[in-house]
Amino acid sequence: MRNVTLILDDGSRFSGKSFGYERPVAGEVVFNTAMTGYPESLTDPSYAGQMMTFTYPLVGNYGVPPFTFGPDTLPEFMESERIHAEAIIVSDYSPEYSHWNATESLAQWLKREHVTGITGIDTRRLTKVLREHGVMMGKIMFDDEPHKVPEAEYEGINYVDRVSCKEPVRYNEGKGKKKVLLVDCGVKANIIRCLLKRDVEVIRVPWNYDFTAMDYDGLFISNGPGDPDTCNEAVHHIRRAMGMSDRPIFGICMGNQLLAKAGGATVYKLKYGHRSHNQPVRMAGTERCFITSQNHGYAVDSRTLGADWEPLFVNMNDGSNEGIRHKSKPWFSAQFHPEAASGPTDTEFLFDEFVKLLR
Amino acid sequence: MKDEIKKVLLLGSGALKIGEAGEFDYSGSQALKALKEEGIETVLINPNIATVQTGEGVADHIYFLPVTPYFVEKVIEKERPDGVLLSFGGQTALNCGVELYRAGVFDKYNVAVLGTPVQAIMDTEDRELFVEKLNEIEVKTIRSCAVDTLQDARRAAHELGYPVIIRAAYALGGLGSGFCDNQEQLDALAEKAFSFSPQVLVEKSLKGWKEVEYEVVRDRYDNCITVCNMENFDPLGIHTGESIVVAPSQTLTNAEYHKLRSLAIRIIRHIGIVGECNVQYAFDPESEDYRVIEVNARLSRSSALASKATGYPLAFVAAKLALGYGLFDLKNSVTKTTGAFFEPALDYVVCKIPRWDLGKFHGVERELGSSMKSVGEVMAIGRTFEEAIQKGLRMIGQGMHGFVENKELVIDDVDKALREPTDKRIFVISKAMRAGYTVDRIHHLTRIDKWFLQKLQHIMDTSKEMHRWGESRRPLAEMPRELLRRAKVQGFSDFQIARATGYEGDMEEGALSVRSCRMQAGILPVVKQIDTLAAEYPAQTNYLYLTYSGTDNDVDYSGDRRSVVVLGSGAYRIGSSVEFDWCGVQALHTIRKEGYRSVMINYNPETVSTDYDVCDRLYFDELTFERVMDIIDLENPHGVIVSTGGQIPNNLALRLDARQVRILGTGARSIDNAEDRDKFSAMLDRIGVDQPEWSALTSMEDIHAFIGRVGFPVLVRPSYVLSGAAMNVCSNQEELERFLKLAANVSKKHPVVVSRFIEHAKEVEMDAVAQDGEIVAYAISEHIEYAGVHSGDATIQFPPQKLYVETVRRIKRISRQIARELHISGPFNIQYLAKDNDIKVIECNLRASRSFPFVSKVLKINFIELATRVMLGLPVEKPDKNLFDLDYVGIKASQFSFSRLQKADPVLGVDMVSTGEVGCIGTDTSCAVLKAMLSVGYRIPEKGVLLSTGNAKQKADMLEAARMLHRKGYRLYATGGSSRFLSENGVENTRVYWPGEEGHPQALDMLHRKEIDMVVNIPKNLTAGELDNGYRIRRAAIDLNVPLITNARLASAFINAFCTMTVDDIAIKSWAEYK
DSSP states (O other), rough: OOOEEEEETSSSSEEEEEOOOOEEEEEEEEEOOSSSHHHHHHHHHHTTTTEEEESSEOOOTTTTTOOOOTSSSSSSSSSSSSOSSSEEEOOOOOOOOOOOOBBHHHHHHHHHHHHHESOHHHHOHHHHHHHHHHEEEEEEETTTTOOOOOOOTTTOOHHHHHOOOOOOOSSSSTTSEEEEEESSSSHHHHOOOOOTTTTTEEEETTTOOOOTTTSEEEEEEEEOSGGGGHHHHHHHHHHHHHOOOOOEEETTHHHHHHHHHHTOOEEEEEEEEEEEEEEEEEEETTTTTEEEEEEEEEEEEEGGTTTEEEEEEEEEOOOOEEEESSSSEEEEEEOOEEEESOOOTTTTTHHHHHHOOOO | OTTTEEEEEEEOOOOTTTOTTTHHHHHHHHHHHHHHTTEEEEEEEOOOOOOOOTSSTTTSSEEEEOOSHHHHHHHHHHHHHHHHEESHHHHHHHHHHHHHHHHHHHHHOOOOOOOOOOHHHHHHHHHHHHHHHHHHTTOOOOOEEEHHHHHHHHHHHHHSSSEEEETTTTOOOTTTTTEEHHHHHHHHHHHHHHHHHSSSEEEOOOOEEEEEEEEEEEOTOOOEEEEEEEESSOTTTOOOOOOOOSEEEEEEEHHHHHHHHHHHHHHHHHHTTTTEEEEEEEEESSSSSSSEEEEEEEEOOHHHHHHHHHSSSHHHHHHHHTTTTGGGGOOOOOTTBBSSOOBBBBEEEEEEEEEGGGGTTTTTTOBSSSSOOEEOOOOOEEHHHHHHOOOOOOOOHEEEOOSOOOOOOOOOOOOHHHSSBOOOHHHHHHHHHTTTTHHHHHHHHHHHOOOHHHHHHHHHHHHHHHHHHHHHHOOOGSSSSHHHHHHHHHHHHHHHHHHHOOOOHHHHHHHHHHHHHHHHTTTTOOEOOSSSSSSSSSSSOOOOESSOSSSOOOSSSOOOEEEEEEEOOOOOOTSSSSSHHHHHHHHHHHHHTEEEEEEEOOOOOOOOTTTTSSSSEEEEEEESHHHHHHHHHOOOEEEEOSSSTTTTHHHHHHHHHHTTOOOOOOOOHHHHHHHHHHHHHHHHHHHTOOOOOEEOSSHHHHHHHHHHHOOOOOOESOOOOOSSOOOOEOOOOHHHHHHHBBBOOOSSSEEEEEEOOOOTTTEEEEEEEEETTTEEEEEEOOOOOOTTTTTSSOOOEOSSSSOOHHHHHHHHHHHHHHHHTTTEEEEEEEEEEEETTTEEEEEEEEEEEEEEEHHHHHTTOOOOHHHHHHHHOOOOOOOOOOOGGOEEEEEEEEEEEGGGTTOOOOOOOSSOOOOOOEEEEEEEEEHHHHHHHHTTTTOOOEEEEEOOOOOOHHHHHHHHHHHHHTTTEEEEEOHHHHHHHHTTTTTOOOOOOOOOOOOSHHHHHHTTTTTTEEEEOOOSSSHHHHHHHHHHHHHHHTTTTEEEEHHHHHHHHHHHHHHHHGGGOOOOGGGGOOO
């Protein structure tokens, strides 16, 4: 295995070894404290442009499931058609794996998809640096190729445009009782599965598609990577849709931020984001609490919510916004991932509530 | 709700036993702390006097009484608590609570059951109700049939198809359970199971499936979290208490992890737990199919482990939830900024390994199965699995250095040993790998998931690489840095590296040279924090471990020399358990109180000393010389305390001292002078103190010559024993030869220590604290049994009631001499033999002994606090009271776990076999004896007593007791000689016959028919015939759950107690009421 060095923008250096595709790479370095789910996370489009550090040291244990597609045309075990993260950073990669459903090792998969993977990193030290300093750009260089310096930008780049579908796609066409129009900012497959499971037709459109004239019963705004301020086109369409009718709207993650923006609020970048399976949220004004799966670097500033809006969920660790709802109309969203995959499934009921609202 | 509760009763778990050990001291202590924080008055019932929870200031009112419905009701009647907590004292407390609930006692006294409702407990404990309950929410359980008769058991097994598993309902730790491949095995097991429980379960066996557990918490607002999941290294078929366990799970995908997680939440909601519970699953290794094995509606061994593995204080939180709090009300006690409603994220891997002591028992089955036999456990933390498991295998403390580089195991049939696991399983895997078995082949034989085996293979590969390098005979300093570093990352100790590279000569030296080589190469461990959130938020507590997978310490060391390091006691095992935890915790409290930084090193998840709240820095790590030095190098402490953690730290004293580590209190040289038999003996001769004659002998001729001089019986201690007890009393030639056959060899290198054994002598203990050689405080206690029963198994009385004043005076004088001679500063213990005022020293330990908490609590002088002050160099005053001032008596009685150790001979000898103890206080000996004996599970017989009372002297000793029994109206049954003796002395009795003896009635039949409810069986001596004779009776008594006593003096004391007073005469008084 070749020796590599991860260099952060503040100059901190971490030595390790390459176990994936051997390519110097740069990106925003983030950490994820989930203890399972590397296939799901790597294929989550929201990680586009980022190098993902797993704080759980042992990674690769159960290999990689087959990249098969179900009758609904969605990948069965993955969250999209490919790996979106720029790189994966771990402490103790497990070169052998053991699982009945695995068809290859993580290293084989990374190599096949040309994604860098490094191991032997003191990921706890790295996490502490990111926690203290905030997320930073970083680059992975191969020690024997010091001249190959990768370059990349994260902020200001419209990653949503890179990962969104290019043409409308229909699922369960003509069979669902209701039609959900899904604005794809980088949607995870399990969101679509969660909708299809509830017997609706899903029309997935590109993030900047003008859907306002289309026929649908409810609007869904998906998760996605990067800075929500680069998605003003989508915000514009959502705002128009809100002006045209009271049809239900449900947003997840980036969808929460775009809905908030459409409602007049602003978003800001968190110091080091929430990326984990153990984020506690409380439904505002109640004693109901949920453990949620999260993956976001930006948050809605609750103080800027318009008078018609109110917080729906609040993060119990840092008090940040975890969801909003309109005071009188069937419009709501969650900053976390009720569809999980990966992570806890405790809030999947939000899909039930959304589907129930469709008339 | 929390405002209405002013006074709460908490039930403890009693003596430590297999399946119910120190973890409940930890959970109870946490619960009491949580209640205290709320200003609630607390009442505790727990006869286990060595625990931390029964220490001063932990609960407001402490009762050293049996945790049985009778006594608990009495305490309720007296104390009138508003609420009761049932789930912090293991199965003992839970069962007792269920009985009290059924009897309407809680209603009668208007006591609210806090936390999980009793109905929910019953739903999880009764197998049929449980299956029904889970069927309601379509959760799959293992198909099982609850049966009440043997016929039904057979029918059920036939329907399910063999192999089946048998379990007794309402039993802990798989008591009376096992696998049956055929009807014959079923018959044997079912009978035993029925003797423990009226209901027996027959289940289809799922051998080979994965076993996974979740710890789940729910508040009364229906908010749920799973704090931790754990995966067993061993597949289903081995009791989880017998299995190596890792946290978090390693081989589950996200989908699998969350499938089981959401099931666990669904279950806890449906059952209606408020607080904590544990859900155990069987999980198909070939699909996502699962079965729920069981739900424990209480804190458990697993929950203690999960608390330590994650830093999430489950018992503390469960107690708060029981008071009515929501999870959202509570803080995360590690970060102190985030809340308690979250699920810990680990950034390390934890490995729990059981500790067995099967070698201590005659005849015990070594095969592991569905019933628990281990006596303790360790938890190892690392950032690779290899590191964690190698650390853990060292922590077990049975001479192993890790997965490799151990003394070669002798195994005839490796395949069979892999297929049929014993306590040596992991080392059999090591042996097989060394011999070239592939991962696939080992997997095929063991069904252990390949992932674990692959990791073990990594260790083996590195070992082989080092062996190859070692063959080059190059100096260590030239070893490739990459190889050295990889070895350390994979958890190799310096010792292992020295051995693997073929170091010749003294291995301690070898390990030291590896140490200096790697330090020069800059290969050093780093300190990491356990913070519950994988570094996402800063932690306010110092819960630490060391690892080689890292480049950066989480702790800033200021070098202020204010740290005082206390070395803990390691895994609980026979001979060292909760009593040393109490000692360690008292030392930490005192250190903190005196303004020093208290630092603990220990690795036992069942303890209070490994609660990060009790000290300023907790290193949850090894107590090996290497690791302790690593920590001392970082801490640069004021000093180290080696005298409160039993023998493990004591053994490190000399080596630490040689590295200029400052040992507080008694010097290392003195410790060595007491530990080294020759030096100690020479010293006693010098100061004119007597000891039993002894000699270290290197040939059979010398042994015979020595015995020719002193005569039988003798106490024989070989240096190395293949199996069985490490020492034995031999009363004749036959026994001597039989026992020495077990010793591997007698040679210059392996001498046998033979001492004269003095019969009918009293054994007396001196526990004391000295300062600069002057005794500051002391406690003298006497054994009820004559010498010959290990002091850890003996029943101990304090203050002594039957010693001559002259004996006491002589013992004090000798102790003073020894303290002065060894210049003791700190705790120490001396064991004496006393016969007619003739006093001999048996042993001297310059550390706290097992009886320190007992005498401290009975005398109400905290010997460890005093000793710690001495060791810190602070002035101490002699306490102004002593044992002659006490108007009451304390009795320490031992708890045995023979019922769990199939086939083990439940007989006592000079090697210790008890797993725990209780200490009870009474106004006189009888009262204290009765409380203590009832606390360790004896019952007062109601019908008949079987007497088989040994040799003439023992028969005579028992005569008065037999008369009392007869007068009390008991039917007496006696075997041949005993029957004749009783008849000759006018005591009416029925003769019964030994197994193998012609005639009726047969003793065994009587036992099976439940006509006998107490057995006194005293072996005449330890000859094979004598032992075999009684063995079947003794074993039957244990298997049929009939109280058994094998010592004449103890039997007499117990019989005297229950014949002269009744249970109703026992005063219900709290500790504080004995003044």
